[in-house]
Amino acid sequence: MIEVRGYAAHDDHSPLVPFTFQRREPGPHDVQIEILYAGICHSDVHQAHNDWSNSLYPMVPGHEIVGRVVKVGAEVKKLKAGDIAGVGCMVDSCRQCSACKEDLEQYCEQGAILTYNDKARSYKERPGSGQLTFGGYSEQIVVEERFVVKVPAGMDLKAVAPLLCAGITTWSPLRHWKVGSGQKVGVIGLGGLGHMGVKFAKALGAHVVMITTSPEKGKDAKRLGADEVLLSRDTDAMAAHALSFDFLLNTIPVGHDVNPYLALLKRDSTMVMVGVLTAIEPPVTGVSLIGGRKNLTGSGIGGMAETQEMIDFCAEHGIVSDIEMIPIQAVNQAYERVLKNDVKYRFVIDIASLRDAA
Amino acid sequence: MIEVRGYAAHDDHSPLVPFTFQRREPGPHDVQIEILYAGICHSDVHQAHNDWSNSLYPMVPGHEIVGRVVKVGAEVKKLKAGDIAGVGCMVDSCRQCSACKEDLEQYCEQGAILTYNDKARSYKERPGSGQLTFGGYSEQIVVEERFVVKVPAGMDLKAVAPLLCAGITTWSPLRHWKVGSGQKVGVIGLGGLGHMGVKFAKALGAHVVMITTSPEKGKDAKRLGADEVLLSRDTDAMAAHALSFDFLLNTIPVGHDVNPYLALLKRDSTMVMVGVLTAIEPPVTGVSLIGGRKNLTGSGIGGMAETQEMIDFCAEHGIVSDIEMIPIQAVNQAYERVLKNDVKYRFVIDIASLRDAA
Numbered sequence: 001m002i003e004v005r006g007y008a009a010h011d012d013h014s015p016l017v018p019f020t021f022q023r024r025e026p027g028p029h030d031v032q033i034e035i036l037y038a039g040i041c042h043s044d045v046h047q048a049h050n051d052w053s054n055s056l057y058p059m060v061p062g063h064e065i066v067g068r069v070v071k072v073g074a075e076v077k078k079l080k081a082g083d084i085a086g087v088g089c090m091v092d093s094c095r096q097c098s099a100c101k102e103d104l105e106q107y108c109e110q111g112a113i114l115t116y117n118d119k120a121r122s123y124k125e126r127p128g129s130g131q132l133t134f135g136g137y138s139e140q141i142v143v144e145e146r147f148v149v150k151v152p153a154g155m156d157l158k159a160v161a162p163l164l165c166a167g168i169t170t171w172s173p174l175r176h177w178k179v180g181s182g183q184k185v186g187v188i189g190l191g192g193l194g195h196m197g198v199k200f201a202k203a204l205g206a207h208v209v210m211i212t213t214s215p216e217k218g219k220d221a222k223r224l225g226a227d228e229v230l231l232s233r234d235t236d237a238m239a240a241h242a243l244s245f246d247f248l249l250n251t252i253p254v255g256h257d258v259n260p261y262l263a264l265l266k267r268d269s270t271m272v273m274v275g276v277l278t279a280i281e282p283p284v285t286g287v288s289l290i291g292g293r294k295n296l297t298g299s300g301i302g303g304m305a306e307t308q309e310m311i312d313f314c315a316e317h318g319i320v321s322d323i324e325m326i327p328i329q330a331v332n333q334a335y336e337r338v339l340k341n342d343v344k345y346r347f348v349i350d351i352a353s354l355r356d357a358a
Numbered sequence: 359m360i361e362v363r364g365y366a367a368h369d370d371h372s373p374l375v376p377f378t379f380q381r382r383e384p385g386p387h388d389v390q391i392e393i394l395y396a397g398i399c400h401s402d403v404h405q406a407h408n409d410w411s412n413s414l415y416p417m418v419p420g421h422e423i424v425g426r427v428v429k430v431g432a433e434v435k436k437l438k439a440g441d442i443a444g445v446g447c448m449v450d451s452c453r454q455c456s457a458c459k460e461d462l463e464q465y466c467e468q469g470a471i472l473t474y475n476d477k478a479r480s481y482k483e484r485p486g487s488g489q490l491t492f493g494g495y496s497e498q499i500v501v502e503e504r505f506v507v508k509v510p511a512g513m514d515l516k517a518v519a520p521l522l523c524a525g526i527t528t529w530s531p532l533r534h535w536k537v538g539s540g541q542k543v544g545v546i547g548l549g550g551l552g553h554m555g556v557k558f559a560k561a562l563g564a565h566v567v568m569i570t571t572s573p574e575k576g577k578d579a580k581r582l583g584a585d586e587v588l589l590s591r592d593t594d595a596m597a598a599h600a601l602s603f604d605f606l607l608n609t610i611p612v613g614h615d616v617n618p619y620l621a622l623l624k625r626d627s628t629m630v631m632v633g634v635l636t637a638i639e640p641p642v643t644g645v646s647l648i649g650g651r652k653n654l655t656g657s658g659i660g661g662m663a664e665t666q667e668m669i670d671f672c673a674e675h676g677i678v679s680d681i682e683m684i685p686i687q688a689v690n691q692a693y694e695r696v697l698k699n700d701v702k703y704r705f706v707i708d709i710a711s712l713r714d715a716a
Binding site: 273274 | 456457462465467534601613625628631632633634635636637638639640641642643644645646647648649650651652653654655656657658
């Protein structure tokens with residue numbers, strides 16, 4: 001076993017504290033990675049705090065991981081020691097269901113195994129089965145090759161980390177619903193997800209409209225590449241944009257009234273929810289869907305093949321996240337700022353701070 | 359002008375009573391129809407009672423109309439005196455928007471003109487512009503050719519009437535989402551819409567599952583053509599059908615919890631709402647949409663071309679509605695029974711009873 005230092009939450013309301021645990025030695029299909037950077041996702045905070053009532057402790061959060069490969073198993077093909085690798089929200093899946101066979105492991109019918117706050121399940125007889133998974137706020141991680149992406153040379157690695165969750169979560173729906181040139185696309189909400197949505201939709205050739213409550217965020221969205229800003233509280237402006245959008249990417253992370261946004265869509269068009277897992281309320285009305293045959297849908301992260309595609313696209317187009325780097329000792333303060341949306345647009349933990357403290 | 363007798367509501371809570379009004383003489387594009395039968399749609403009751411707070415009085419309900427053509431204008435091509443004709447929920451639309459140009463008048467961006475409880479709007483300079491529209495609980499109606507379908511010979515006309523709303527409302531989504539053989543399709547709720555949904559999905563070749571709270575309705579659904587019955591309150595049965603449906607047609611006419619139904623859908627599949635216009639509550643959750651990229655959508659009636667297609671399909675496949683015929687003098691009692699779901703599956707008014715009473 002490999003002894004690994006990290007930071008963990010031990011209870012619903014406790015701060016994250018130093019924590020030492022063990023990971024398996026790499027098997028023939030495994031990649032052992034020395035972690036360099038770990039992004040802080042809003043869902044890290046939700047889970048550390050047990051907001052979704054499904055937290056398993058001790059919990060080492062972190063599913064936006066970039067690091068250097070230190071060792072690979074004998075069967076590993078796509079990575080070798082010294083390569084830069086990324087790990088996102090999943091570390092395993094059943095491999096047998098239709099979703100896994102179509103490279104959509106995130107929709108695994110048995111449930112993908114999450115990078116943290118999860119356990120290997122009974123369908124899987126692999127090393128570490130049944131044990132808690134531990135995430136990226138740690139020195140090292142060992143992951144099967146299928147769930148590791150290769151990061152092309154020359155990228156700003158600390159700003160690559162958030163691509164593994166915020167990036168793929170917005171990339172996957174933009175690609176699945178074939179967003180591209182000639183389309184008017186709205187990105188609703190400007191945070192970790194929204195800022196990646198703007199960058200990707202623009203790079204894919206769409207006319208991008210940032211839809212936000214905040215004129216200030218609107219300005220920043222233009223800096224990120226938005227062509228237009230639509231203030232959602234301006235009812236006249238909203239009416240002027242009615243029936244005009246080809247696609248809406250809704251990144252708001254809490255329940256809210258989606259009916260005014262559905263009214264923006266063209267007939268037969270789609271709004272995809274990527275930020276909210278809980279109740280979408282006030283409720284959607286039947287008439288919002290029936291009038292113009294609008295689609296309300298959702299999308300979760302992305303499969304491993306499309307995650308690799310996204311990273312390669314980012315390398316080619318010079319896209320990374322806008323980040324603020326912190327030492328791991330500042331993680332609890334960062335969580336407080338995440339809850340206040342006081343970050344542009346992602347905190348990234350410099351894992352060197354963990355090693356240096358030892 | 360043509361003097362026409364009918365039945366009208368005059369206030370939110372008043373019963374329908376005899377009412378005489380005028381219709382325009384047919385213009386060059388108009389068809390004048392002697393009404394034979396008028397179905398009673400659940401929405402007639404809602405609107406007569408002002409449940410949607412948009413009622414215009416006096417109101418002559420009725421948008422499931424079958425009758426005999428008595429006169430046509432000089433420019434009318436597809437119908438002649440003596441033909442049997444049908445009129446549904448719309449009598450006009452702008453003809454200029456993308457929806458109208460694609461034969462989807464029900465999604466007219468200016469708003470289609472409804473057969474009753476509506477007025478001609480300012481974009482339209484036609485005879486009768488600005489006047490209230492009056493529906494099918496009456497002796498005669500005058501409608502522009504585009505909004506009239508031709509009913510093939512040999513059909514049971516009284517049972518054809520409900521096809522003009524209940525029929526097309528279920529036909530249009532089944533066709534739009536390409537329901538056919540090899541698919542497992544669920545019809546949720548067995549009423550006026552649901553019973554047509556079962557007949558159409560079966561005739562289109564799907565494996566049809568009636569999803570209902572009531573074992574009795576389940577039995578009746580099998581008589582109508584359902585292959586299987588799934589009782590929505592049986593949580594084990596619901597779990598056994600999880601992730602197995604290619605398409606769900608949700609005909610429940612009131613707000614309800616759609617999350618258990620979304621769990622039945624295969625990844626990337628669609629549930630279409632056709633019965634509820636108001637709030638869909640308890641609210642849908644983000645995770646119900648995100649887990650498997652499910653689509654929640656809606657569909658309203660259908661365009662005139664697809665209404666003709668549906669009537670022709672019904673003639674070819676021997677499909678009509680299951681109805682109970684009443685004289686118009688019994689309309690208020692029928693409304694009470696509609697509110698109790700005490701009808702299998704549609705009341706149809708014999709308009710001869712209106713003429714005989716004169």
